[in-house]
Amino acid sequence: MTQQPFSRPGAVDLSGLTSAAPAGGAAGAPAGSSYAVVLSEQNFQSTIEASMTAPVLLVFYSPSRMPESAQLARDMETLSGELEGRFLVGLVDIDEVPAIAQAMQIPSVPLVVAVVDGRPAPLFQDVLPIDELRTQLTQVAQQLTANGIAGRHQPRHVAAPEGEGDEPLADPRYAAAQDALGEGDIERAVAEYQKLVDANPADAEAAAGLAMAKVLQRTEGADLDAARAAVAADPDDVDAQTLLADNDLVSGQVEDAFARLVDLVRRTAGDDRDRAREHLLALFGAVGNDDPRVLKGRQHLASALF
Template structure:
């Protein structure tokens, strides 16, 4: 599966969608795709059409929107990709909203987005598109790729969450999903670049409910952002290379690797540090690593490998 790194290119050009909408069909013999898109079976997915596409893009200001371009008539297996993305949208519980775009039913959207071929999955963050992947892949591989996407976005301070569509108030279906109010203050702080306030807000949530895994993960990532503020990556790597047993130097590079999306590298560095240390030093490194595991997610394959490697290093 081809996956592209995150960037922030220009916003989507919607000029192709600004022409007047065609008249509504009057019979079942009308052109294919002219009727409204069917409802999605997922609480975090929607079939895109020319009427709701703008609201989908606006929803990306709350949390990422993943646009899945497909065409069963041209690439039959792309329909399975669309169904799998619906399934994963529910599994990730609002970390992203999936917009299903059948390019045969809504060719104007494909034209506006300049879609070269299907299947294609594009992430939209803050109204700006970025390509993710353009191949059909097994569900497990998609799950792993999306876990990495969510981790990278979290490391960049993008921690919003969509509300399930079924929870939208009656008559407000087109207003876009709202932020979970429990995390709104912390997420607003991150959006404002106020990391200190974000740490305090997440800490407050964790103190109130230690079982809140989302708040705990947010706290770890906010603290990571706090520790790495103003740190020069090249200088940090040089310091770690010069002092392989310096715990502070090694932990700093691991934190920077996490922010850069190099999760396996961060885990491997700390596992090796656990292997070389003992006593309080070992406990400190182990606890830091376990915290990073929680931030990534205990079901993530990289965490499962990391836990196995940690157990090997400890015993």
């Protein structure tokens, strides 16, 4: 196909999408990697919103029009697993879900589009050997890290071990951290969860445990009255607002914690806005990215940012 420049500026426009089921019935099937998902009109929005946590790579391909592009999609799926959550790969077969390609104004296939914080940018339009793809994606990840974008996605699906029943077995890896929490030793719990995350940054359960342990650490012995007074004097005091958001979370007022920081993001700019946003993302991680309150919070955050 003739290559034309991709020229879709700004945030993704989803107004052209409908709620119809994807053609052929196969577009929504799970992909082979825990960090790749076959996109349909139903899960496209949530996948774009996931770029608020870490970058999303949209891979547009067509097995019928350009068979080589399907190999690119398979290679990108493989590499998403190797990079362990650094990117979430969204696979878009434009023959199965043409509405997504139309909404994104895709001129040709193959095309790989990077989405960061809800905003798309073309990455490359060629079918590259997997080794070259690996090098390019590693370089992109390094550049993003240098710019302070170092988040990771949680696995989208993990196969259960053969023979395992419906009740999940307790994982002994988390025993030390959970014991520390049970004993009220927050410092030790943070240290134990940190060891697990350092050993495997893609361990979603350890990352969530670490995030919550850090919330408990920050609120333990904190002077909440002073924080409330500081907020009364200056509603844009980031330190005070983030502490009160932590306390809201610990008190079970999850939506209040999210709303407090979304409002702070909306009002502030520069470094203050970045700090509020990063703190909110950490609270999302503590609650769990699949929690409906987190999904709603991400939508509100996207609205506040754009």
